[in-house]
Amino acid sequence: MLLVCDVGNTNLVFGLYEGRTLKHSFRLGTDPTMTSDEYGVFVKMLIEEEGYKFSDIDDVIISSVVPEVMHSLDNFAFKFCKKKPYIVGPGIKTGINIKYTNPSQVGADRIVNATAGYEKYKSNLILIDFGTATTFCSVSKDGDYLGGLITPGIKISADALFLNASKLPKVEIKKPENVVAKNTVSAIQSGIYYGYLGLVDKIVSQMLLELGWKEGEYNIIATGGLSQLIVNESIHEIEVDKTLTLEGLRIIYEKNKQ
Known part of the structure; x- marks a missing residue:
């Protein structure tokens, strides 16, 4: 079994894989003050609820954009x-050829998504990740x-x-009537x-034109x-893949395991 961990600026997501099957995933808020013992208690509780224990885990892979938690x-x-x-970073095999001016500047999350997208779809891709930042x-x-x-x-x-804006209330983010x-x-x-919605449609249209x-x-x-x-009302046909990042971590692990 493989434990994957994707650390974003807002949330930290764990996934537990048996072979290529995602058996369980869970998240918590990213907190640089959390200790290794606190992570241990949290993960132990959640994997035991699914009938697993730490001794079942054969390997661990981590991708992080928050160095303070590493x-x-x-x-x-x-x-x-x-x-x-x-650890996803310089030197790890991904199968992706980074055409950035400085490849080390590409966030680990973007590389993981690119790896998953390329391996799963084998086509030209635009990947949109709605996280703390939208990439x-x-x-x-x-x-x-x-x-x-x-x-x-x-x-x-x-x-x-x-x-x-002091007079504006905090509201639920949802589609209005x-x-x-x-x-x-x-x-x-x-x-x-x-x-x-307009931002997504315009950016995707411009990317397709340029590419x-x-x-x-x-x-x-x-x-x-x-x-x-x-993406529900986008002018473009956009597929939602909620486990893309976790799948990318699994794929990168398979490319690098001893």
């Missing part, structure tokens, strides 16, 4: 799983990571609005929802917590 996660893997974890990445059918862009995430933008709202809560929801990909030559894949909400 010391505790390293120690957690050593102490509780009795394993030296694989757009392009990957060729030959496995070249061509680049992309980064925008503030939906929740970051919404929180900035609430924090800087109408674009033209009749009250403040609906007006904020409309701005957030349709604003990000020169025609209909039938590519797939657009979205992942992340709010992906389904936003």
